[in-house]
Amino acid sequence: MSGTVSESMQGRCWKFGDDILNDGGIMDFEMVRTGVFDPAILGKHCLESLRADFARDSVPGDIIVTGRNFGRGQLHDAGPFAVRARGVGLICVSMSRAFFRLAVSAGLVMIPFAPEIEGRINDGDKLDVNFRSGSIRNLTRNETIQTQPLPDFLWDFVAAGGEMNWLAKKYGTAAGDAHV
């Protein structure tokens, strides 16, 4: 991912429930089985099996809002890469540990642990989110929710566009956009 990562997004909320799977939920397991890493393909099919309307109609700047334990299941990159390719933000009541690692590595713009949102955001709400400060303005309900943002040292990965770019920046290796 080149260019700057936006700290805030204004867009529509796409809501998902608890325990959303990584393989078989965020991304079709077939992409893992056949080793697809092309962000254009992954982005196109992001969360498609759960909500075809999300895969069809969501636009960069929109925000995925989920319940507990988002991304459970197998530790595969296709899911987080798909979310990133889609250019959307991500706010979860909680995230599975394995997916959290992958999501930091992929540089997802996210608030992964936000129990404060429970019951306060509906599908379709217009949100104005500052991922750096953790402030979520629900424009539809005219309400502000304060959550705990990523700590600085993790935000550095997001700001760099993911782990590989972070490493390249820090150590000047040729890794560059290899991961993207």
Place this chain on the structure above:
Amino acid sequence: MPRTLFDKIWDQHAITTNAAGHTLLYIDWLLFAESTFADFEVLRNDGYSVRRPAQLFGIADHYTPSHGTTLADAVDDERRNIITTLERNARRHGFEYLGLGDPRRGIQHLVGPEQGLAQPGVIVMCADSHTATQGALGALAFGIGGELTHAFATQTVWQRKPKQMRVTVDGKRGYGVTAKDVILTILAKVGAGGAVRHAIEYAGAVIRDMSVDERMTVCNMSIEMGARAGTVAPDDKTYAYVHGRPFAPAPEDWDTALAYWRTLTSDPDAVWDKEVTISGDQIVPMVTWGNSPENSLSIKDLVPTPADEPDAQRRLDMQRSLDYMDLKPGMPLTRIAIDQVFIGSCTNSRIHDLREAAAVLNGRKTVVPTLVVPGSMSVKREAEAEGLHRIFIEAGCTWGEPGCSMCVSLNGDTVAPGKRCASTSNRNFRGRQGPGSRTHLMSPPMAAAAAITGKLTDVRELI
């Protein structure tokens, strides 16, 4: 201070704890399959070597063919290449490779116990979700993923200590009720996220009464509740299971080992962060209807009705699962027709499972394609010595070569789009057995019953 079984093994392997509260753990045995080629590449690029090759086992299971015994039988060059890459890495780094043709080969979670690697008090790690299977021997067995390169290079791994959860199954199992029905019942109660950040110890009369094979079925699905590990305290059955296996303690060390193993039970006053109790007498044959293993119900039940679910989000999730599975709310589960059957996987491919399935299939005919895949060469030999393979073949089943096979469909054994499979595996996720596949999880006897009738069936009516 009172300790759990988990605490005792953990403390024995803890090297140091850092400021963030993560503990560096020593790994006794590290098992892994073919899809580790990238980790070895990282290892090589970073200039590291394998720290303890004698404690590593590379095992071909995910990509191996079930219709043949040689590399030439693999479905295509890509898969052949993935298998041979593991063999190459074994030669390069000097660890043991259990490949096609090796009489010890099988699904890694069967190989660990069969070889005596998994034994009370050890830490076994595998680069696989279902590592908890091996906790049935009174070992700590974790799945690791991103930490694999670190583990290769140091034979250690950083872990945050999970909380402790005890699941007690009291009473006595009823007629026709298997270990799979027990774990599916636990799953339905605890839920897909109910054991997140916890390690589970399974206890109670029903677990004690189980064979070691059956305990492995229970521990296998711990991950489906989000648990890091699942264990059963060792007892005489465990010691008898381990005795005489290749990596069991030597005869002169046996008494010392046994004295240590007998200390590996949770202290009576140990503190549990979470406790769940289930009455074993209430457990009945189970099947899953949806896209998560927690979606399990008694075979006597009806497909659930979303309108009955008060929570809007869960109602929506339920409807999406019903749409994917092409099921109508309120229909009896026993009216669901199936297209094929798979008996196998690290959940249910041990000799005990095959005996149970064969008992149902004996003298009957299957009406849908049925694939039976023993979990290891050892299980296959044992089953053939008992004549089980003849029962399967005479019933019209395909008798396959050991491997993960149709559980994860990486070796070419797939369920076609829109087709419905009665499966003894562990995951009914969307697309798990192939794009568009529909999976119903159940026990080996229940899968055998479905193979005979062509629909989900209460096996108690056939035995």
